[in-house]
Amino acid sequence: MSADAKLIPSATQTAGPFFHFGLLRPEWADLTHGGKAQGEKISLEGRVTDGDGAPLPDAIVEIWQANAAGKYEHPDDPQDKPVDKNFRGFGRAFTDKDGIFRFTTVKPGPVPGRGNALQAPHIAVSLAARGLLHHLFTRVYFAGEALNKSDPVLSSIEDPALQKTLIAEPKGNANGSAVWRFDIVLQGNGETVFFDF
Amino acid sequence: MAEIKEYNRERPGGQPANDWPAYASTVKRHPTRKPVALKQTLTEITGPTFADGWTGPEMLDLTKQHKGEPIGERMILAGRVLDEDGKPVPNTLVEIWQANSAGRYIHPNDTHPAPLDPNFTGRGHVVSNDKGEYRFLSLIPGAYPWRNTYNAWRSKHVHFSVFGPAFATRIITQMYFPGDPLLEFDPIYNSVPDEAARRRLIAAYDPNLSEAEWALGYRWDIVLRGRHATPAGI
Numbered sequence: 001m002s003a004d005a006k007l008i009p010s011a012t013q014t015a016g017p018f019f020h021f022g023l024l025r026p027e028w029a030d031l032t033h034g035g036k037a038q039g040e041k042i043s044l045e046g047r048v049t050d051g052d053g054a055p056l057p058d059a060i061v062e063i064w065q066a067n068a069a070g071k072y073e074h075p076d077d078p079q080d081k082p083v084d085k086n087f088r089g090f091g092r093a094f095t096d097k098d099g100i101f102r103f104t105t106v107k108p109g110p111v112p113g114r115g116n117a118l119q120a121p122h123i124a125v126s127l128a129a130r131g132l133l134h135h136l137f138t139r140v141y142f143a144g145e146a147l148n149k150s151d152p153v154l155s156s157i158e159d160p161a162l163q164k165t166l167i168a169e170p171k172g173n174a175n176g177s178a179v180w181r182f183d184i185v186l187q188g189n190g191e192t193v194f195f196d197f
Numbered sequence: 198m199a200e201i202k203e204y205n206r207e208r209p210g211g212q213p214a215n216d217w218p219a220y221a222s223t224v225k226r227h228p229t230r231k232p233v234a235l236k237q238t239l240t241e242i243t244g245p246t247f248a249d250g251w252t253g254p255e256m257l258d259l260t261k262q263h264k265g266e267p268i269g270e271r272m273i274l275a276g277r278v279l280d281e282d283g284k285p286v287p288n289t290l291v292e293i294w295q296a297n298s299a300g301r302y303i304h305p306n307d308t309h310p311a312p313l314d315p316n317f318t319g320r321g322h323v324v325s326n327d328k329g330e331y332r333f334l335s336l337i338p339g340a341y342p343w344r345n346t347y348n349a350w351r352s353k354h355v356h357f358s359v360f361g362p363a364f365a366t367r368i369i370t371q372m373y374f375p376g377d378p379l380l381e382f383d384p385i386y387n388s389v390p391d392e393a394a395r396r397r398l399i400a401a402y403d404p405n406l407s408e409a410e411w412a413l414g415y416r417w418d419i420v421l422r423g424r425h426a427t428p429a430g431i
Contacts, residue, residue, distance in 0.1 A: 007281050007420045008397050011212050011389040013371040014220070016356065018304040022294020022320045023358060051225040058306075064244055064364045074243035076201070076363075090245035113238050124240050128369050131222030133213035133388045135369060137232070139240075153235060186226050196232035197206070197241050197365060 017058045017130040020094060028092040031063075031105040037087035039068020039106035041177040044123065044140065044168065047099045050131075051187030055099025059129035061184075063091045063103060063140075065122070070109025079112070104177070107142070113152045120147035120154060127184060136194045140182045141167045157193055165192045203237045204365040204422045205281060210391035219384035221345050237365060244364040247324045248288040256321045259295075259335040267317035269298025269336030271412035274372075274400070277329040278359060281423030285329025286366075291419075292322040292358040293333060300339030309341050334412065340379055352379040352386055361421040372417050373399045 015023075032041055044063070048056040066072050066089065071081035073089050093101040105123075113119040123140040141154055148154055148167070157163045168180040184192050215227035235241070260267055274293075278286040296302045296319060299311040303318055321333045340353050354371040361367060373380060380386050380399070389395045397420065406414025 006283055007279060008391075008394050009208065009211060009281055009420045009422055010359075010368060010370055010397055011394050012368050013213070013354075013356075013385055013388075013398070014222075015358075015369050018296075018302040018307055019294060019356065021303055021318065022356060023292055024320075054225070056226070060369075062367075064240070066240075072239060072243040074246060074363075076243055077239055088245065088251070111239050114236055119238060119240070122240070124364050126364065126367055129226065131220070131224075131226035133215055133217055133220065133223065133385070135367070136215075136228065137235075137364075153238075157233065187229055191228055191230060193230075194228055194232040195235040197235040197237050 012134045014130060014133050015060055015128045019058075019060060023060060023092070025092055028090070029103050031087065031089065031091045031103060033086040037067070037106050038084050039087075039109075041104065042107050043102065043104055043174055043177050043179045044182060045100060045102040045179065046182040046184060048095050048101065048127065048129075048184045049099055049186065055097075056095050056129055056186070057097045057099060059095040059099070059101070059127055061093050061095065061101040062126045063105070064124045064126075065089050065105065065108040066111045068106050068109050070111045072111070110147055117150065117152045118147060120145050120151035122151070122153075125184075136186075137197065138184065138192055138194050139166055140180075142180060143167050143169050162193050165190065201237065201239065201242050202428045203425045204242065204363060205425060207422070208391075211389070211394040213388035213390075217384070217388045220388060241365045242363045244362065244367065245290075245360060246288065247290045247360070250324070252290055252322065252324065255323045257323055257333055259317070259319060259321050259333060262318050263316040265316040267297065267314045267336055269314075269317070272335050272337045273332065273406055273408065273412045273414045274335055274355065274417065275330070275332035275406055275414070276400075276417040276419065278325045278331065278361070278419045278421065279329055280421050284423070285325075285327070286361055286421055287325055287327045287329055289325050289360050289362065290322065290358075291325060291331045293320070293335075293355050295319045295335065295355040296338040296341055298336045298339050300341030311339065311341065337374070337413070340377075345384065350379050350382070352377045352383045357419065359419050359421065366421040368419075368421065370419075371398065374415070375399050375402055
């Protein structure tokens with residue numbers, strides 16, 4: 001932290017089980033502005049499960065990603081790349097009774113990493129739920145991307161079994177869009193890699 | 198290539214750990230591996246922006262969302278979104294939700310036998326102004342029982358969701374009320390190790406914010422992570 005930081009940051013607390021009416025934004029699960037965003041439309045879906053393999057019916061999944069050109073809709077992205085007025089890059093979905101979340105979005109383009117490395121296409125995820133005092137951060141990568149091998153974050157995870165927890169798998173097509181499956185395991189067998197930054 | 202200005206990491210003791218068995222729902226839900234430390238990239242230092250109003254009309258007055266007036270103690274709830282250096286965080290989305298004055302949420306899973314109030318939903322949201330300020334009119338929520346342990350009661354609280362300037366700064370938290378005797382027994386509140394950080398979650402009664410013959414004033418600032426002074430290469 002900077003030497004002159006004066007104030008103590010607010011701590012997180014659980015979202016509890018009763019957030020649905022407070023954070024309800026069903027339209028935020030479609031990041032494509034009704035299909036108008038540029039790029040390859042995809043469906044990103046998965047199941048969130050606990051240490052017993054039981055689904056979480058009360059989780060909030062939020063995603064943040066670059067547009068198809070690899071540009072973030074944000075003043076701190078210095079890249080000379082086009083923004084897409086139909087793509088903001090942020091989404092929110094709640095898990096349903098079976099622990100399933102679902103987004104309609106576009107495949108993100110690659111963005112720069114630290115140093116000269118290009119990051120493979122990825123989507124940042126924040127997960128909050130009853131029973132989580134602090135939200136969890138993870139990332140979705142896409143199976144088969146050439147850049148996955150050289151991605152600095154992905155390649156820092158040496159154990160292939162752990163790396164696999166960050167990679168969405170293709171699951172065919174639905175409504176003309178490729179479906180990518182990304183399950184999130186909070187605990188135990190197959191536990192997802194979470195990040196701290 | 199351009200440079201990035203990283204956000205400060207969280208301070209030791211300033212945030213709750215997810216492995217906290219006193220709150221029973223954490224037992225099967227907390228990850229067992231330590232999170233992997235990730236150097237912030239463009240992905241983490243950017244996040245959704247709200248200046249252009251895309252989140253729709255504000256919901257500032259939680260006492261006027263229905264035909265009649267809800268029952269309870271009127272509360273003006275106001276404060277600022279700041280960073281660690283005390284700088285305002287403007288144009289960021291602040292969402293709140295809460296129980297009614299009887300301690301009941303308008304949620305199908307809340308089966309606590311306290312009355313619902315047909316005139317109270319308990320939801321609000323606003324985008325902070327250029328000084329980082331937000332302000333709601335609501336009711337003081339009631340305490341309510343929960344099944345964490347026998348005869349357990351949650352402290353009175355308002356849930357807050359705040360984004361800040363980056364994906365790294367996003368938090369979901371709860372605001373508590375000063376002098377609430379339940380705080381001492383509340384494992385969610387007490388999950389924050391550092392006492393000063395815990396106290397930051399408690400609003401202050403502010404007589405200057407109260408309005409005569411009308412509503413009690415509670416002031417609560419939200420402090421998000423600040424930024425390193427020195428930029429790192431992208």
